[in-house]
Amino acid sequence: MTTPLSPTARSTVRRGSSRARTDRAELYAVLDAGLVGHLGVVLDGAPVVLPTGYGRVDDTLYLHGSTGAAILRAATAGAPVCLTVTHVDGVVYARSSFHHSMNYRCAVVHGVARPVTDPAERERGLAALTEQLAPGSWDATRRPDRRELAATAVLALDLTEASLKVRTGPPGDDDRDLAAPVWGGVLPVRTVFGEPADDPLLPPGVGVPARVRDRVSPAG
Amino acid sequence: MTTPLSPTARSTVRRGSSRARTDRAELYAVLDAGLVGHLGVVLDGAPVVLPTGYGRVDDTLYLHGSTGAAILRAATAGAPVCLTVTHVDGVVYARSSFHHSMNYRCAVVHGVARPVTDPAERERGLAALTEQLAPGSWDATRRPDRRELAATAVLALDLTEASLKVRTGPPGDDDRDLAAPVWGGVLPVRTVFGEPADDPLLPPGVGVPARVRDRVSPAG
Numbered sequence: 001m002t003t004p005l006s007p008t009a010r011s012t013v014r015r016g017s018s019r020a021r022t023d024r025a026e027l028y029a030v031l032d033a034g035l036v037g038h039l040g041v042v043l044d045g046a047p048v049v050l051p052t053g054y055g056r057v058d059d060t061l062y063l064h065g066s067t068g069a070a071i072l073r074a075a076t077a078g079a080p081v082c083l084t085v086t087h088v089d090g091v092v093y094a095r096s097s098f099h100h101s102m103n104y105r106c107a108v109v110h111g112v113a114r115p116v117t118d119p120a121e122r123e124r125g126l127a128a129l130t131e132q133l134a135p136g137s138w139d140a141t142r143r144p145d146r147r148e149l150a151a152t153a154v155l156a157l158d159l160t161e162a163s164l165k166v167r168t169g170p171p172g173d174d175d176r177d178l179a180a181p182v183w184g185g186v187l188p189v190r191t192v193f194g195e196p197a198d199d200p201l202l203p204p205g206v207g208v209p210a211r212v213r214d215r216v217s218p219a220g
Numbered sequence: 221m222t223t224p225l226s227p228t229a230r231s232t233v234r235r236g237s238s239r240a241r242t243d244r245a246e247l248y249a250v251l252d253a254g255l256v257g258h259l260g261v262v263l264d265g266a267p268v269v270l271p272t273g274y275g276r277v278d279d280t281l282y283l284h285g286s287t288g289a290a291i292l293r294a295a296t297a298g299a300p301v302c303l304t305v306t307h308v309d310g311v312v313y314a315r316s317s318f319h320h321s322m323n324y325r326c327a328v329v330h331g332v333a334r335p336v337t338d339p340a341e342r343e344r345g346l347a348a349l350t351e352q353l354a355p356g357s358w359d360a361t362r363r364p365d366r367r368e369l370a371a372t373a374v375l376a377l378d379l380t381e382a383s384l385k386v387r388t389g390p391p392g393d394d395d396r397d398l399a400a401p402v403w404g405g406v407l408p409v410r411t412v413f414g415e416p417a418d419d420p421l422l423p424p425g426v427g428v429p430a431r432v433r434d435r436v437s438p439a440g
Contacts, residue, residue: 035311035322035409036306036308036324038258038260038304040260040269041267042262042265045262045300046300046302046330047261047262047267047269047300047301048260048330049260049267049269049302049303049304050304051304051308080265080266082260082266082267082268082269083269084258084269084270084271086258088256088411091255091353091354091413093354093357093432094361095361095362096361096364096368097346097347097350097357097358097363097364098362098365098372100350100354100361102255102273104271106270106271108270110266130317130320133311133322134311134313134407137317141314141315141316141317142316142317142318142397142400142402143316143317144316145318148316152318170417170419170420171419173419173421178421180362181423181425181426182360182361182426183418183426183427183428183429183432184418184419184421184422185417185418185419185422185428185432186419187414187416187417187432187436188413188414188415188416189255189413189414190412190414191308191409191411191412192409192410192411192412193311193407193409194407194408194409194410197390197405197407198403198405199390199391199393199404199405199406201398203398203399203401206401206402207403208403208405209403212403212407216407
């Protein structure tokens with residue numbers, strides 16, 4: 001069971017509100033399908049937006065980074081953040097330039113991140129981050145040691161204030177343009193995984209494991 | 221001929237500075253290859269990050285949106301913005317969770333956007349935006365009329381304060397981990413275009429034009 005999204009004023013989708021979704025399971029699905037989000041923080045009064053990995057456990061997103069990174073330091077100190085995860089699903093071709101568009105799924109999370117200090121929660125967060133990027137890697141690879149942990153900031157961002165916007169389907173052309181001999185439709189956009197490339201330093205006999213091989217797209 | 225990037229304090233890459241690039245042609249290439257950027261603006265003291273299309277003409281990025289959108293209104297009013305364009309190129313599998321990473325190209329542009337009011341420049345900007353999303357569509361489709369133009373804000377963002385960060389290549393594992401019987405390497409990530417889907421309202425006899433067909437990936 002999931003609870004519906006409960007948007008605040010800030011997370012209420014205003015533009016194109018017919019594209020707003022309110023199902024928490026849909027929000028999870030969009031977040032779980034992503035490799036990176038774009039994290040915004042205000043530094044010296046100006047926005048800074050950088051790509052970042054993330055991991056989800058229930059209604060908590062975990063972020064991490066070097067303890068020396070300015071954007072992480074600001075977030076750790078309690079600055080409000082915004083994390084946005086976007087999947088582009090198609091280029092929407094219309095009969096007018098005005099109605100050209102994109103099909104997409106976009107999750108936006110607002111909040112203040114909480115520095116994670118409890119060792120067990122830090123481990124859960126880092127495991128979620130690793131598994132989001134590379135499923136199976138947390139158990140298959142060496143865990144962080146004390147020095148690595150000390151260099152890593154882990155932050156938790158609650159999914160309390162989140163919104164989801166989705167566009168699907170054909171162009172929304174004006175009636176006056178529909179008879180024009182101009183193609184309209186959708187060019188699908190997909191993210192695919194190609195053939196894995198071995199590290200040149202790989203010892204002989206270490207093959208690509210199923211956890212990697214199984215991600216390769218059919219036409220990879 | 222291109223001039224090198226001239227980063228300010230804000231746009232100087234600090235973390236992982238070996239990944240910073242200073243070639244303006246590389247910046248152009250990363251921007252020109254993107255479908256969306258993530259635009260950050262500060263609203264009521266908090267960052268808001270939303271995906272947006274863009275188009276480039278020389279050293280100017282054009283953005284557009286509904287004149288009613290809060291993030292566009294703030295940018296139009298002179299609020300500082302940050303536009304970030306990221307391509308994920310690979311998942312980097314290491315022998316330790318700590319050294320898992322991504323290969324990517326990321327352009328970050330800081331600045332204050334300039335509202336574009338000159339009709340000729342507005343047209344150039346909108347053409348660049350349409351062509352970035354759908355090459356060939358500006359000439360092939362109906363141009364914006366007076367009402368559509370009135371509803372559209374066009375902003376210009378100079379590429380003066382921009383940075384580029386690129387990671388390529390295999391994992392950066394610790395020497396102590398290299399002998400482990402754990403696979404290390406890179407799983408490539410690509411964005412591909414699939415088979416175009418006709419708008420159900422398409423009149424008979426209007427086929428997919430070459431400007432769309434030619435974008436379909438070989439294994440589309």
